[in-house]
Amino acid sequence: MRETLSRSGKTPIWKAIAAALRADIAEGRYATGDKLPTEAALADRFGVNRHTVRHALSALVEDGLVRTRRGAGAFVAARPTDYPIGSRVRFHENLLAAGRRPEKRILHIEERAATAGEAQALRVTEGAQICAYFGLSLADGQPIAVFESLFPAERLPGIQAALLAERGVTDALRVAGVRDYTRASTRLTAVLAEATHALHLQLREGDPLLKSTGLNVDPEGWPVEFGRTFFAGDRVTLTLEP
Structure with a gap:
């Protein structure tokens, strides 16, 4: 099911996506070392473009929760x-x-x-x-x-x-x-x-x-x-x- 986010709220969409992925990691949906879904898959899940997803992933990288490898994707770097x-x-x-x-x-x-x-x-x-x-x-x-x-x-x-x-x-x-x-x-x-x-x-x-x-x-x-x-x-x- 395609999950969309309202664009009328005050929270920027990329922040809401980052928060959702943080929750996924905290709840154990993705463990340390697991590969996250592709940008295309995440864009489809949240009903946004890939640039917005990339912004959210960058925030997680900056926080130390996610690491990226060129050509390989994004991976969970830390677990709660x-x-x-x-x-x-x-x-x-x-x-x-x-x-x-x-x-x-x-x-x-x-x-x-x-x-x-x-x-x-x-x-x-x-x-x-x-x-x-x-x-x-x-x-x-x-x-x-x-x-x-x-x-x-x-x-x-x-x-x-x-x-x-x-x-x-x-x-x-x-x-x-x-x-x-x-x-x-x-x-x-x-x-x-x-x-x-x-x-x-x-x-x-x-x-x-x-x-x-x-x-x-x-x-x-x-x-x-x-x-x-x-x-x-x-x-x-x-x-x-x-």
Whole structure:
């Protein structure tokens, strides 16, 4: 069946085609190394000319999802990273389990006063000192998420120094006296990339992101980390686990 796209909408047709192909790759319709349909076949599917298809493919090439070979066609260059979200969310463990090489880069760490909302989430008084950790998460060298993690500084002595030593969050919390922690809540929403997100994730401003807002607690139920993570929508497949 010929699939057409409306030309009356605000989204350029080539962007809509690129988004559809990203979704195909994310859902596993095409695996790493698979050849995509020809430009002619894609033009027929979407009811457009080949120039429009070529524009969409170029955007995917620029994003690192697709590579082209002259005379051979377009091939899937990367697959989304499976990232489970459950009661025990561990970045390094999750990526290693998915067969990826995990890496985190510190963008900025500071101590500051908690806002009213942050204080409520972390169960501290408004204005109490918190450690704010901004970073970039990568899989096999490709940026997949930017994040902001907030920690109650008074409850976790030494947390800032441990994070600055480039320890993982689990190790840093252990240094601060937290032997274990679990995810108490997770909220997922779809958002559009702001300029800073796009810069760090090597995306375009306005590209789709998945925002995860989560709260981790220690064995006694006290909040130890409140975080917001912005995942590149076409590079990560989030799965919910018990």
